[in-house]
Amino acid sequence: MTRLSMGWKRATAVALASVSLFSVAAASASAGEISVWVWDKAFNGDTMREAGAIYTAAHPETTFNVDDTASQDDIRAKLQTQLLAGSTEGLPDIVLIQDDIAQKYLQSFPGAFEPLSDSIDMSVFAPYKVAAATHDGKSYSVPFDSGVTGLFYRSDYLEEAGFKAADLENITWDRLVEIGTEVKAKTGKQLLDLDLNDTGVIRMMMQSAGDWYFNADGSLHITDNAALKKALETYAKFYQADLVKPVSGWAEYTGAFTGGEVAVVPVGVWITATIKANADQSGKWGVAPIPRLDMEGSVNASNQGGSSWFLLSSSDNKEEAIDFFKTVWAGDKDFYQDILIKRGAVGSLLSAREGDAYKASDEFFGGAPVWQNFSTWLGQIPSVDYGTFTAEVDSAVQAQLPTIIQGGDIDAALQAINDQATQQMQ
Amino acid sequence: MTLALVRRGIVYLLLSIAAFVSIFPFYWMVVGASNTSADIIRGKTSLGSALLTNATAFFTQVDAVRIFWNSGVIAVVATVLTLAISSLAGYGFEMFRSRVRERIFGFLLLLLSVPFAAMMVPLFVMFSQAKLVNTFAAVILPTVASIFIIFYFRQTTKAFPTELRDAAKIDGLKEWQIFLFVYLPVMRSTYAAATIIVFMANWNNYLWPLVVLQTAENKTITLILSGLTAAYTPDYGLILFGTVLATLPTILIFFLLQRRFVEGMLGAVK
Numbered sequence: 001m002t003r004l005s006m007g008w009k010r011a012t013a014v015a016l017a018s019v020s021l022f023s024v025a026a027a028s029a030s031a032g033e034i035s036v037w038v039w040d041k042a043f044n045g046d047t048m049r050e051a052g053a054i055y056t057a058a059h060p061e062t063t064f065n066v067d068d069t070a071s072q073d074d075i076r077a078k079l080q081t082q083l084l085a086g087s088t089e090g091l092p093d094i095v096l097i098q099d100d101i102a103q104k105y106l107q108s109f110p111g112a113f114e115p116l117s118d119s120i121d122m123s124v125f126a127p128y129k130v131a132a133a134t135h136d137g138k139s140y141s142v143p144f145d146s147g148v149t150g151l152f153y154r155s156d157y158l159e160e161a162g163f164k165a166a167d168l169e170n171i172t173w174d175r176l177v178e179i180g181t182e183v184k185a186k187t188g189k190q191l192l193d194l195d196l197n198d199t200g201v202i203r204m205m206m207q208s209a210g211d212w213y214f215n216a217d218g219s220l221h222i223t224d225n226a227a228l229k230k231a232l233e234t235y236a237k238f239y240q241a242d243l244v245k246p247v248s249g250w251a252e253y254t255g256a257f258t259g260g261e262v263a264v265v266p267v268g269v270w271i272t273a274t275i276k277a278n279a280d281q282s283g284k285w286g287v288a289p290i291p292r293l294d295m296e297g298s299v300n301a302s303n304q305g306g307s308s309w310f311l312l313s314s315s316d317n318k319e320e321a322i323d324f325f326k327t328v329w330a331g332d333k334d335f336y337q338d339i340l341i342k343r344g345a346v347g348s349l350l351s352a353r354e355g356d357a358y359k360a361s362d363e364f365f366g367g368a369p370v371w372q373n374f375s376t377w378l379g380q381i382p383s384v385d386y387g388t389f390t391a392e393v394d395s396a397v398q399a400q401l402p403t404i405i406q407g408g409d410i411d412a413a414l415q416a417i418n419d420q421a422t423q424q425m426q
Numbered sequence: 427m428t429l430a431l432v433r434r435g436i437v438y439l440l441l442s443i444a445a446f447v448s449i450f451p452f453y454w455m456v457v458g459a460s461n462t463s464a465d466i467i468r469g470k471t472s473l474g475s476a477l478l479t480n481a482t483a484f485f486t487q488v489d490a491v492r493i494f495w496n497s498g499v500i501a502v503v504a505t506v507l508t509l510a511i512s513s514l515a516g517y518g519f520e521m522f523r524s525r526v527r528e529r530i531f532g533f534l535l536l537l538l539s540v541p542f543a544a545m546m547v548p549l550f551v552m553f554s555q556a557k558l559v560n561t562f563a564a565v566i567l568p569t570v571a572s573i574f575i576i577f578y579f580r581q582t583t584k585a586f587p588t589e590l591r592d593a594a595k596i597d598g599l600k601e602w603q604i605f606l607f608v609y610l611p612v613m614r615s616t617y618a619a620a621t622i623i624v625f626m627a628n629w630n631n632y633l634w635p636l637v638v639l640q641t642a643e644n645k646t647i648t649l650i651l652s653g654l655t656a657a658y659t660p661d662y663g664l665i666l667f668g669t670v671l672a673t674l675p676t677i678l679i680f681f682l683l684q685r686r687f688v689e690g691m692l693g694a695v696k
Contacts, residue, residue: 039653039656040656041487042659067641067642068653069642069645069649069650069653070636070649070652070653070656071652071653071655071656072656073652073656074636074649074652074653074656077633077636077637078636078637078640081546081547081550081637082550082637084547085547085548085550085551085554086551087550087551087554087559089554089559089560090559090560090640090641091640250660251466251467251660251662252467254467254659255467255468255469258464258467259467259468273659274659277464277659278464
């Protein structure tokens with residue numbers, strides 16, 4: 001009998017314990033606290049914290065709670081599930097979204113995000129960034145970091161092969177293949193490393209010609225897309241000239257160029273921190289403008305990645321958030337100097353380039369004014385409409401890459417991409 | 427004789443390859459925790475000297491006590507509740523005869539094939555209306571009626587000697603007393619095996635906690651580890667250090683219950 005009563009006591013204890021679980025209630029954002037979701041502590045997390053601190057200093061009643069514990073994929077999964085479920089409980093006031101997926105959210109969840117172009121002057125930002133989050137004539141984002149691309153190169157390898165910095169200015173991708181062939185002959189180094197599961201280089205080539213996977217009405221622009229065709233041909237040339245070090249995954253990708261195995265890296269400016277992390281390579285790197293496609297309309301400037309701040313309509317702190325965007329993100333040039341120096345974040349505020357930090361030269365890159373260069377290219381990036389199905393077309397492109405690099409017919413590949421993407425978009 | 431030797435050699439070779447494939451990632455994780463991110467990317471497979479640096483970085487970036495507490499509470503409570511509910515169900519399915527029993531059971535097994543992602547949105551709506559979003563209860567409740575564990579208990583209950591139940595009945599025990607004082611002690615190996623399975627599943631649970639837990643102070647270790655890999659320049663040393671820590675509780679539970687686990691998997695009833 002005692003055993004029985006013991007059992008009951010224990011059961012009650014367990015039951016009580018489980019009841020207390022229910023009361024770990026949602027710590028909903030208190031009034032005057034703006035919550036923000038970001039995905040990289042050192043980069044966009046600390047940048048947003050600093051922006052918040054600047055605003056709080058002038059408006060003590062508004063504080064910030066920046067949550068950087070989730071990855072970008074995690075944030076997407078949460079946001080998507082909740083918006084689909086129609087429940088905004090626990091969502092933040094501000095969320096960071098990558099530019100190439102912004103249209104998907106704006107079109108799939110109308111009314112979920114607050115239009116900002118009525119209250120904030122968007123002309124102070126790089127036009128291509130604003131275009132990425134403009135839907136039905138309204139802009140919904142405050143642009144954050146730019147993915148302006150550059151051709152990072154090992155100046156020591158290129159010098160060994162007899163090339164100077166000027167030889168990389170204003171060139172086409174075809175010329176880069178010629179240069180790469182000579183560099184390989186002289187130094188034995190491959191030109192670049194590529195991951196067949198990443199279409200980054202192809203997309204930056206396409207955007208340099210002001211083109212993307214879609215027409216203005218959202219329909220597929222594949223089989224008649226001259227820029228995409230040229231980009232795929234160029235991609236194949238790297239392999240046919242045997243200039244590629246094949247890699248798989250992000251760690252191998254960054255490992256190949258930080259380990260000195262390749263001569264150049266065409267990539268977004270945000271890679272700077274990864275490259276500069278190897279202090280022993282200081283002075284051995286340079287940055288040239290990204291090559292252009294050998295066709296009408298392609299320029300020596302493009303973009304890869306980059307993200308923007310979105311304000312959710314469900315926010316209780318809309319007025320404060322908009323005022324915060326206006327005063328710090330759309331107005332404070334000094335803030336932009338600071339985040340460039342501390343975190344290598346190239347913002348999208350055009351006037352920021354007039355500040356001291358942007359004019360400084362960098363010994364790591366042989367004393368070149370790299371930031372001034374990047375901000376010059378930033379203003380030249382062609383605007384494109386990233387559409388809602390970029391991810392779907394990307395996977396269709398990836399499926400064709402193994403055939404393409406073996407010399408497969410490009411037109412047939414374009415047709416196959418078109419077919420697969422059409423199927424996925426239904 | 428030589429043929430037998432060759433055969434044995436081949437067997438051991440295959441076993442060694444299999445052992446290597448399953449042990450190497452574990453070895454690499456432990457070694458990685460002591461190396462710098464740059465060394466890990468270069469593929470270094472020997473012990474390094476950055477263990478303390480990684481540990482310091484991990485403990486400054488992550489509120490480890492709170493996060494492990496969260497994971498622990500969720501995993502322990504979920505395990506206890508799952509075992510209680512699912513073993514009762516398994517017992518019931520095997521002990522009580524009914525015309526619709528097999529049909530209901532078949533339907534349950536059919537539900538196993540519905541992917542969780544398909545139920546996520548409706549589930550979220552349910553918990554949102556119950557005002558349970560961002561609570562541990564929201565993480566635990568959907569897992570406690572585990573169809574797999576019900577199935578597992580039903581299968582092992584088939585080996586439970588019904589004479590014991592009959593004898594207990596004659597002695598005047600009620601059904602719940604039979605369950606608590608006869609069935610439960612006899613089935614302890616099965617409970618041990620189920621504990622390991624359920625604890626691991628809950629400790630490693632990812633997708634649902636990701637969606638339903640929102641504030642940083644409620645997150646579990648799997649969510650935090652996933653977040654650490656998100657940076658543009660991930661610190662792999664720090665991540666692997668966190669991974670090693672996150673693996674410890676499951677290893678501990680496994681070694682504590684190892685003997686019973688093996689018994690339970692063999693379906694032994696003593």
